[in-house]
Amino acid sequence: MKVTEHIEKANGRTLFSFEIIPPKKGRNIQELYNNIDPLMEFKPPFIDVTTSREEYVYIDKEGLLDRKITRMRPGTVGICAAIKHKYEVDTVPHVLCGGFTKEETEYLLVDCHYLGINNVMALRGDAMKHQKYFEAANGGHLYAKELVSQIQSLNTGKYLHDVVEADYKSDFCIGVAGYPEKHLEAPSLQTDLKRLKEKVDAGADYVVTQMFFDNKRYFDFVEAAKNIGINVPIIPGIKPIAVKRHLQLLPQVFKIDLPEDLIGAVENCSSNKEVRQVGVEWAIKQSKELQEAGVPVLHYYSMGKSDNIKAIASEVF
Numbered sequence: 001m002k003v004t005e006h007i008e009k010a011n012g013r014t015l016f017s018f019e020i021i022p023p024k025k026g027r028n029i030q031e032l033y034n035n036i037d038p039l040m041e042f043k044p045p046f047i048d049v050t051t052s053r054e055e056y057v058y059i060d061k062e063g064l065l066d067r068k069i070t071r072m073r074p075g076t077v078g079i080c081a082a083i084k085h086k087y088e089v090d091t092v093p094h095v096l097c098g099g100f101t102k103e104e105t106e107y108l109l110v111d112c113h114y115l116g117i118n119n120v121m122a123l124r125g126d127a128m129k130h131q132k133y134f135e136a137a138n139g140g141h142l143y144a145k146e147l148v149s150q151i152q153s154l155n156t157g158k159y160l161h162d163v164v165e166a167d168y169k170s171d172f173c174i175g176v177a178g179y180p181e182k183h184l185e186a187p188s189l190q191t192d193l194k195r196l197k198e199k200v201d202a203g204a205d206y207v208v209t210q211m212f213f214d215n216k217r218y219f220d221f222v223e224a225a226k227n228i229g230i231n232v233p234i235i236p237g238i239k240p241i242a243v244k245r246h247l248q249l250l251p252q253v254f255k256i257d258l259p260e261d262l263i264g265a266v267e268n269c270s271s272n273k274e275v276r277q278v279g280v281e282w283a284i285k286q287s288k289e290l291q292e293a294g295v296p297v298l299h300y301y302s303m304g305k306s307d308n309i310k311a312i313a314s315e316v317f
C-alpha cells in the first residue's frame with residue numbers, strides 16, 4: 001500500500017514510522033532485525049531504508065595509497081524486500097541522484113516493481129567528501145526534482161529513451177525531503193520552499209522533513225508551504241539526541257538550531273546515558289505536541305538503534 005493510502009486510511013490518527021540504515025557491508029543483517037523487532041509492536045505501516053552514496057577509500061600498498069571507490073552500506077532495495085517479506089510491512093527505499101545514472105535508477109525502479117515495493121523517497125544526496133559542491137553522476141540528475149520527474153514518467157509508462165512500448169505503468173508513491181530550517185545550500189527559506197513546490201508539482205505525493213527540535217519551526221514551515229500551494233502531507237522527522245557531541249555535530253552537519261532549554265539540559269548531564277534520557281524526554285514532549293496538532297505520521301530517525309525510539313513510542317502510541 002502507498003504511504004498516502006496509509007495516511008488516508010488512518011482517518012486523522014497519527015501513525016508511527018521510522019527510518020533505518022543498511023548495515024556496513026560484511027555485517028550480518030540479524031543486527032538490523034534485532035533493532036526492528038522491538039518497534040514492530042507499534043505497528044508502523046511503513047519503514048524507510050536509507051541509501052548511502054559511494055565514497056573513496058585509500059588502501060596502503062607498500063607505502064603507496066591506492067584509491068578505490070566503494071559503497072560501504074549497499075543493499076537498500078534488498079533490505080526493503082527482506083523486511084517487507086519478514087514483517088509484512090511496506091518499505092520505502094531511498095533513491096538518490098548522487099552516484100547513479102538515469103539508467104541505473106530505472107533498473108532499480110524496475111526491481112522495486114517486481115518486488116512489490118511501490119513507495120520511494122526521491123533525494124538528491126550530498127556532495128562526496130572531497131567535493132565542494134554536489135555533482136551529478138555521468139548522465140545522472142542534478143536535483144531531486146529531476147528524479148521525481150523520471151519516476152513520474154515511469155508512472156505514465158514512459159521508459160528512458162523510448163526503447164520499449166510499456167503495457168504496464170508503475171504506480172510509485174513518491175516522497176521528497178523538506179527543510180523547516182531551510183536546506184543548508186539554499187539562499188533563503190522562501191527560495192527553498194519554492195524548490196520544494198517544484199518537486200511536488202513534478203509529482204511528489206508527500207514530504208518528510210529534516211529533523212528539528214523546536215516544533216514551532218515545523219508549524220511555521222507547514223503554514224508557509226500551504227501558503228505557496230503545497231497541499232500534500234508533510235511528515236515531521238524526529239531525532240532524539242543521544243550523545244553530548246550532538247550539540248555540535250547536528251548544527252554543523254544539518255545547519256539546524258537547538259533550543260536553549262535542550263542545550264542546557266544536555267550540558268548538565270554527566271554521562272551519555274543521561275544525555276540519552278534527556279533526548280528521549282525531549283522527543284516525547286515534541287511528539288505529543290505534534291500528535292495533538294494532528295500530524296499524519298511521526299517519523300523517527302533511528303540511526304540503527306531502537307531502544308530510545310521504543311522508549312518514546314511507548315509513551316506516545
Ligand code: FAD
Nearest residue numbers: 050051094123124125143144177183185186192195208210
Ligand atoms: P534537492 O531538492 O535537489 O535540493 C538540494 C538543494 O538544491 C536545495 O538547497 C534546493 O533549494 C536547491 N535547488 C533545488 N532545485 C534547484 C534548482 N533548479 N536550481 C538551484 N537550486 C535548486 N541523503 C542520503 O545520502 N541518503 C538518504 O537516504 C537520505 N535520506 C534523507 C531523508 C530525509 C527525510 C531528508 C530530509 C534528507 C535525506 N538525505 C539523505 C539528505 C539529502 O540527500 C540532502 O539533504 C541533500 O543535500 C539534499 O537532498 P534533496 O533531495 O532535498 O535535494
